[in-house]
Amino acid sequence: xxxxxxxxxxxxxxxxxxxxxxxxxxxxxxxxxxxxxxxxxxxxxxxxxxxxxxxxxxxxxxxxxxxxxxxxxxxxxxxxxxxxxxxxxxxxxxxxxxxxxxxxxxxxxxxxxxxxxxxxxxxxxxxxxxxxxxxxxxxxxxxxxxxxxxxxxxxxxxxxxxxxxxxxxxxxxxxxxxxxxxxxxxxxxxxxxxxxxxxxxxxxxxxxxxxxxxxxxxxxxxxxxxxxxxxxxxxxxxxxxxxxxxxxxxxxxxxxxxxxxxxxxxxxxxxxxxxxxxxxxxxxxxxxxxxxxxx
Amino acid sequence: xxxxxxxxxxxxxxxxxxxxxxxxxxxxxxxxxxxxxxxxxxxxxxxxxxxxxxxxxxxxxxxxxxxxxxxxxxxxxxxxxxxxxxxxxxxxxxxxxxxxxxxxxxxxxxxxxxxxxxxxxxxxxxxxxxxxxxxxxxxxxxxxxxxxxxxxxxxxxxxxxxxxxxxxxxxxxxxxxxxxxxxxxxxxxxxxxxxxxxxxxxxxxxxxxxxxxxxxxxxxxxxxxxxxxxxxxxxxxxxxxxxxxxxxxxxxxxxxxxxxxxxxxxxxxxxxxxxxxxxxxxxxxxxxxxxxxxxxxxxxxxxxxxxxxxxxxxxxxxxxxxxxxxxxxxxxxxxxxxxxxxxxxxxxxxxxxxxxxxxxxxxxxxxxxxxxxx
Numbered sequence: 001x002x003x004x005x006x007x008x009x010x011x012x013x014x015x016x017x018x019x020x021x022x023x024x025x026x027x028x029x030x031x032x033x034x035x036x037x038x039x040x041x042x043x044x045x046x047x048x049x050x051x052x053x054x055x056x057x058x059x060x061x062x063x064x065x066x067x068x069x070x071x072x073x074x075x076x077x078x079x080x081x082x083x084x085x086x087x088x089x090x091x092x093x094x095x096x097x098x099x100x101x102x103x104x105x106x107x108x109x110x111x112x113x114x115x116x117x118x119x120x121x122x123x124x125x126x127x128x129x130x131x132x133x134x135x136x137x138x139x140x141x142x143x144x145x146x147x148x149x150x151x152x153x154x155x156x157x158x159x160x161x162x163x164x165x166x167x168x169x170x171x172x173x174x175x176x177x178x179x180x181x182x183x184x185x186x187x188x189x190x191x192x193x194x195x196x197x198x199x200x201x202x203x204x205x206x207x208x209x210x211x212x213x214x215x216x217x218x219x220x221x222x223x224x225x226x227x228x229x230x231x232x233x234x235x236x237x238x239x240x241x242x243x244x245x246x247x248x249x250x251x252x253x254x255x256x257x258x259x260x261x262x263x264x265x266x267x268x269x270x271x272x273x274x275x276x277x278x279x280x281x282x283x284x285x286x287x288x289x290x291x292x293x294x295x
Numbered sequence: 296x297x298x299x300x301x302x303x304x305x306x307x308x309x310x311x312x313x314x315x316x317x318x319x320x321x322x323x324x325x326x327x328x329x330x331x332x333x334x335x336x337x338x339x340x341x342x343x344x345x346x347x348x349x350x351x352x353x354x355x356x357x358x359x360x361x362x363x364x365x366x367x368x369x370x371x372x373x374x375x376x377x378x379x380x381x382x383x384x385x386x387x388x389x390x391x392x393x394x395x396x397x398x399x400x401x402x403x404x405x406x407x408x409x410x411x412x413x414x415x416x417x418x419x420x421x422x423x424x425x426x427x428x429x430x431x432x433x434x435x436x437x438x439x440x441x442x443x444x445x446x447x448x449x450x451x452x453x454x455x456x457x458x459x460x461x462x463x464x465x466x467x468x469x470x471x472x473x474x475x476x477x478x479x480x481x482x483x484x485x486x487x488x489x490x491x492x493x494x495x496x497x498x499x500x501x502x503x504x505x506x507x508x509x510x511x512x513x514x515x516x517x518x519x520x521x522x523x524x525x526x527x528x529x530x531x532x533x534x535x536x537x538x539x540x541x542x543x544x545x546x547x548x549x550x551x552x553x554x555x556x557x558x559x560x561x562x563x564x565x566x567x568x569x570x571x572x573x574x575x576x577x578x579x580x581x582x583x584x585x586x587x588x589x590x591x592x593x594x595x596x597x598x599x600x601x602x603x604x605x606x607x608x609x610x611x612x613x614x615x616x617x618x619x620x621x622x623x624x625x626x627x628x629x630x631x632x633x634x635x636x637x638x639x640x641x642x643x644x645x646x647x648x649x650x651x652x653x654x655x656x657x658x659x660x661x662x663x664x665x666x667x668x669x
Contacts, residue, residue: 002514002539006506116527121561139540214503215559216531224501259507264497265469 002138003260004253009144011252012151013210017225018232018244019158020202026239027175027195030093034075035203035229036222037104042068042204043211043221044108050123057123061150061208068204069197075100076196081189101222108219118215147209154205155245158198162241171195175239231275237285247286324360324614324621326351326607327368327386329397329407334374336399338554339422339599344369346596346603347396349588354611363619365611372398372407379403383410393621394419394613396606401425408432417613417627421606422599424549426476430649437630439606439643439651441572443477443549448484449655450570451521454546455488457668460518462491466508466532467523469497477523477548485521493517500528509536523548530559537563544568552598557663564660568668573601573640574656576667585639605638612636 017039024032046064049055055063079096086092134140162168173181174191182188210225211217232251236243251271258270278285328347331340351367354360368390372379379398386392387410394417398404401423411418412433420438423429424446430436454460463485467478485492493515496508509532512520522532522545529551536545546568547556557564574582585604589596596604613629614621636643641653659668 002510003507006504006510009506010504115555116530116559118530118559139538141538143538210503214531215534216503216527218527220501221503224503256507259496260511263495264499264508 003256005138005140005144007253007256008249009148009213009252010256011249012148013206013213013248014225014228014232014252015245015248016151016154016202016209017206018229018236018248019155019241020199020206021229022233022236022239022241022244023158023171023195023199023202025233026241027171027192028080028093029239030080030090031097031230032075032080032196032199033094033097033226034079034101034104035199036226037101038068038071038075038200039203039207039210039225040108040217040219040222041071041104041207042200043207043217044112044117045204046208046211047117047119047217050119057119057212061205064208065201065204068207069201071204072196072200073193075200076193080196081192105219105222112219115218117217119212119217123212143213147213150205150209154202158202158241161198167191167194228271231272233285235275235278235285237287240285240287243285243287322363322619322621323366324363324626325366325368325390325392326610327370327390327392327395328603329370329372329379329382329386329395329399329403331374331399331403332369332371336374340371340374340399342597342599343397343399343421343603345589345592345594346600347607349592349594350604350607350611353588354607360611360615360619363614363621365607368392372403374400374403376403376406379407380410383407387411387414387416392416393623394610394626396421396603396610398423401429404429404436405432408436411435415627416623417630419606419610419630421602425473426480434649435627437609437645437649437651439609439640440602441651441653441655443473444480445650445652446570446572446655447477447480447548448487450568450657451481451484451488451490451546453657453668454519454544454568455490458519458544460490460544462493462517463519463521464512464515464517465492465495465521465523466505466512467495467497468500468525468528470499471525474523474525474548474550477550481521481523481548490519498524498528498532500525502528503531505532505535506539509539509541513539513541517543519543520545522546523550525550526553526555529553529556530564533560533567534563546570552658552665557660557665564663567660569658569660569665571598571656571658571665571667572653573598574654574667575601575665577639577641577656579637579639579641581637582639582641601639605640605643608638609633609636609643 021035042064045067046060049060049063050057079100080093083092162171170186170191173186174188178188232247233244236247254271254274255267258267330343331337347367351365355365370382372382386395395411396419398407399422404420404423405428408418409432412435415435418436420429420440422440423438424440424442426442426444430438468474494512496512498505498508524532529547533545551569552571612633613626616632617625617629634644643653646652657668658665
């Protein structure tokens, strides 16, 4: 039971990270490889807000998300928009996002150094063993509960935004066909910028939560989720948001259960073998087939 | 005062200050220290610098070597192999030192020590702990610091003496030569002590989530958790184990031997056990004298400081045993005779492999700092 909790906990962070990843892919058909770098910088931003300005983490989290979102818009303006007019902008965008990721990581390395930083003690109220939640023999800390809660709320918020608001409709319209959307009077550039903002804010939230969960913030922290996030959005069906959430939780659970029953050395081997299997059996991913975007 | 006047005054002052020393000492023995004063290992280098300076000053002050004056040349290797090699070339070729002390990192030693070996200059390593590849470089490389293979079994034995554990859960990083080697030593030491290992789990250096591994280990209800990890993983492992409700003891390898563990794990680090080569609270006169000396210099020493101090003592003892002669061959011959030397680390001798030998100790984290477990 404890392992299931561990898996859901890890899965909620994967899901949040992958959600932003897949949103940009759905809209632009471009993989934004700088997503992991935004994840890392948002975590550092929250750290600075908490340590230098002594803000409570509940205030620092939305501010770091805002910062990440703005970073995403800059990223879009610098790395993607200039290339969009060209013929083969997908590969070029992939490479330029990789370049931006490298720059971001180098900046972080220069500013904060290679050491692992952590949020100061007392950022979250101290855990009291007497008040820990026990569920069917498993221990759930308040931290884990908070992080899973924040992740679920953000997922629901995004679903609402995409399904029920005007911006959401425009995002979906651009995803179907940028040209048709433009004909219908949608400001495509604005919608793309907005998608980048939302995507990066979600990635940033994942970064802050990751830093809180494992108390480890370092310039290379994005590496540990970069490939996992990619696997999650492929399994979930490229561009499918519910797919990313389901696949995120599935990956978290798979990893934890493999470690528990086969040992840590097999974790990535089994996870990625599963990814391969799903690609062979369902080339569009779990929920990708439902999408009309390929039409 | 013009700058020329000032230079003259300085010269005069220097001559006055140097005169009595020059009369007293017929022979000058130069010791070159290659330390990481900048770069990632600078935190160790600062301790080592304080240790070697204190040792040289003290030995000269009390006249430990009649007719011989020790002179120290400290150079910074910037925690890199490349600069380490440059420093060795300078110490060997230009400074013509009698012996080299250092370098701080095993990694640098593997690159730079072969130069000294080729030039037949004795090297005394004071902080290299890699079990293999240091004294194997050649017969001119000596080592004062204990290896992982020497510290961990001693620490486990002491811990078992006081805690009486019979079963263990083991967690180690399997993608790093240092943590992997630490694990091999732990495995051997545990089975030698008759401790039954219930489960073994692994992780990789970039991992930050160890909940799955720890839950699996804790579920087997071992008496102790034994962990081989680098400092950056160690704090996370300890914090997450406590969060999962683990109340039992945790014993770590040398990667735990770092202030970063206490800083990053905070209250969770309380009670964590780590082996060490320096017993800070030893009542041996040599250790007490060292503590008094460092206190008088306003410096808080750690293991690296004590080892560096002992390294200078060992070189001085070699000079004494060689008949107060300070040539490279003399020091080399003297090193072969060093035995039962009283140092802050305890009674020090060399093994036939030229590795150091003295009693290791066990530390426990108490009130946010390392203390010796009695």
